[in-house]
Amino acid sequence: MDITTLTIAQARADLDAKKYTSRELTQAYLSAIEKTDPSIHAYLEVWRDSALAEADAADTRIATGDVAPLTGIPLAIKDNILIHGRIASSSSKILEHYRATYDSTVILKLKAQGAVFLGRTNMDEFAMGSSTENSAYGATKNPLDSTRVPGGSSGGSAAAVAGGMAVAALGSDTGGSIRQPASHCGLVGLKPSYGAVSRFGLMPMGSSLDQIGPLTKTTTDARILFEAIRGHDENDGTSLPDYALAGGGKRIGVPRAFIEKGLDADVRALFDATLEKLKGAGYSIVDVDMPNLPYALPVYYIVCPAEVSTNLARYDGIRYGLSVQADTIQDVYKKTRAVGFGEEVRRRILTGTFVLSAGYSDAYYRKARAVRALIRADFDKAFATVDAIALPTAPGPAFKIGEKASDPLAMYLEDIFSVTANLAGVPAISVPSGTVARDGVALPVGFQLMGPLRGEGVLLAMGEDVERVRG
Ligand code: GLN
Numbered sequence: 001m002d003i004t005t006l007t008i009a010q011a012r013a014d015l016d017a018k019k020y021t022s023r024e025l026t027q028a029y030l031s032a033i034e035k036t037d038p039s040i041h042a043y044l045e046v047w048r049d050s051a052l053a054e055a056d057a058a059d060t061r062i063a064t065g066d067v068a069p070l071t072g073i074p075l076a077i078k079d080n081i082l083i084h085g086r087i088a089s090s091s092s093k094i095l096e097h098y099r100a101t102y103d104s105t106v107i108l109k110l111k112a113q114g115a116v117f118l119g120r121t122n123m124d125e126f127a128m129g130s131s132t133e134n135s136a137y138g139a140t141k142n143p144l145d146s147t148r149v150p151g152g153s154s155g156g157s158a159a160a161v162a163g164g165m166a167v168a169a170l171g172s173d174t175g176g177s178i179r180q181p182a183s184h185c186g187l188v189g190l191k192p193s194y195g196a197v198s199r200f201g202l203m204p205m206g207s208s209l210d211q212i213g214p215l216t217k218t219t220t221d222a223r224i225l226f227e228a229i230r231g232h233d234e235n236d237g238t239s240l241p242d243y244a245l246a247g248g249g250k251r252i253g254v255p256r257a258f259i260e261k262g263l264d265a266d267v268r269a270l271f272d273a274t275l276e277k278l279k280g281a282g283y284s285i286v287d288v289d290m291p292n293l294p295y296a297l298p299v300y301y302i303v304c305p306a307e308v309s310t311n312l313a314r315y316d317g318i319r320y321g322l323s324v325q326a327d328t329i330q331d332v333y334k335k336t337r338a339v340g341f342g343e344e345v346r347r348r349i350l351t352g353t354f355v356l357s358a359g360y361s362d363a364y365y366r367k368a369r370a371v372r373a374l375i376r377a378d379f380d381k382a383f384a385t386v387d388a389i390a391l392p393t394a395p396g397p398a399f400k401i402g403e404k405a406s407d408p409l410a411m412y413l414e415d416i417f418s419v420t421a422n423l424a425g426v427p428a429i430s431v432p433s434g435t436v437a438r439d440g441v442a443l444p445v446g447f448q449l450m451g452p453l454r455g456e457g458v459l460l461a462m463g464e465d466v467e468r469v470r471g
Contacts (some may be wrong), residue, residue, distance in 0.1 A: 004164030022072030044157035046119035068113035076166035089133035094340025104201020122157030130414040151181030176418025179430035183393035183446025194425035195240035198233035206307035219463035223462035245457030249387030277469035300419035302368035309352025393446035
């Protein structure tokens with residue numbers, strides 16, 4: 001078996017045909033991790049013994065014909081998704097030794113299917129970043145070019161899959177953290193509709209923006225993993241009622257004015273070429289007017305830090321993880337948070353506290369919320385005439401390690417095309433569309449499609465078409 005190209009669909013067929021056992025498959029991935037990960041650092045921790053035990057349990061299920069789509073499939077899990085009894089650190093020093101006291105809903109669903117958990121993956125601290133360089137435990141490298149970042153914040157999950165160290169992985173996406181690493185690592189990444197997948201047991205970053213979703217090698221695999229984790233959950237107050245996935249729809253809108261500037265010329269050319277090929281496959285491609293999209297990035301970088309500053313207030317040195325001793329309770333808070341949080345996390349907390357403060361909340365936070373409503377309205381209006389909206393996933397391919405690390409604004413610009421979907425709450429997918437050359441290396445570039453709320457079925461069907469026309 002060639003595990004570097006193995007998909008969920010193929011592994012399922014092979015396991016069911018008894019070509020190999022889940023133990024053999026899991027063993028192969030554990031060996032690949034041992035060989036490859038010292039130079040990539042996709043994983044923060046590998047769970048060899050429990051993974052093999054889960055594989056054995058899956059093999060018993062397969063022998064009795066009690067098979068679910070993910071029975072015996074080895075997966076990687078982002079470090080901000082809780083698994084009972086396991087450390088979940090969100091790549092932060094403040095949670096270095098924190099062990100989850102319950103299973104997140106997505107993990108419960110995967111456990112019920114008999115999936116195998118290989119380990120927890122590296123990420124930008126508390127999911128803040130676009131390169132995985134903001135991890136307290138060191139950066140992850142892109143397996144396709146180890147001088148470059150894998151994207152972020154779910155860079156460890158993306159690198160694990162692209163590096164042949166997991167069949168598929170779970171990530172989380174608050175402003176692009178599934179789609180952008182998928183784009184940079186040549187994978188499919190799906191950010192579900194807000195409320196489609198339970199956030200229960202996902203460490204919150206921006207609660208009105210966060211969603212868990214799949215990072216996979218193909219659109220078919222994204223569908224399988226999404227189907228496995230989605231569904232209404234009483235433990236998540238923002239969970240949507242269950243809904244069926246509908247396919248169909250061949251009208252794509254392109255907000256041309258928004259992508260005039262700010263992206264690499266060859267990335268732009270690849271985007272246009274993909275649209276042309278879809279046209280050849282029977283799609284209608286039309287311009288749509290979405291005048292408020294240019295405000296999405298500034299709105300995101302007000303709303304997101306505001307939510308971060310309140311969500312991260314819980315890490316006080318008393319309730320979870322790290323606690324630095326001091327004479328007064330105030331000093332415990334201060335010292336624990338000063339030592340426990342990294343630079344980007346502290347920057348967001350400061351920004352968020354500022355935009356929510358009494359003197360400035362009208363000028364920043366409330367204004368941003370009002371503009372967010374206008375952005376949502378742009379989407380609603382566009383979806384009256386088209387089935388999906390196309391945008392590049394990111395302005396360029398994977399960048400060099402260190403290139404943007406000391407320039408937060410350059411890093412934030414990575415998110416210009418992806419944050420739009422999170423602000424509107426709509427689903428979005430990134431599908432590999434080809435490569436561009438940098439320093440003689442062919443680097444993958446994703447093509448992004450956004451659909452109406454509950455429109456994952458449309459996006460997955462279109463994603464399959466992108467794979468077909470890509471050739
Ligand atoms: N890069 C964006 C940020 O830093 C998005 C992160 C995410 O989606 N978790 O906020």
